Amino acid sequence: MEGLLQPTHLFFILLIVLIIFGPGKLPDLGRGLGKGIREFKDAVKGGIDKATDKAEEEKKA
Numbered sequence: 001m002e003g004l005l006q007p008t009h010l011f012f013i014l015l016i017v018l019i020i021f022g023p024g025k026l027p028d029l030g031r032g033l034g035k036g037i038r039e040f041k042d043a044v045k046g047g048i049d050k051a052t053d054k055a056e057e058e059k060k061a
């Protein structure tokens with residue numbers, strides 16, 4: 001067993017998702033997943049920016 005997610009595993013996972021949600025729901029599912037990832041990245045970037053600003057303020061003081 002070389003890796004957890006081999007191409008055949010991904011194929012079966014996608015097939016099961018397609019069966020459960022159906023082809024009509026997949027665009028909505030992908031859109032929601034993309035939006036969630038984007039919001040997470042923005043939140044992480046915002047936290048890093050705040051930490052950087054705080055460090056710069058401490059250097060000046």
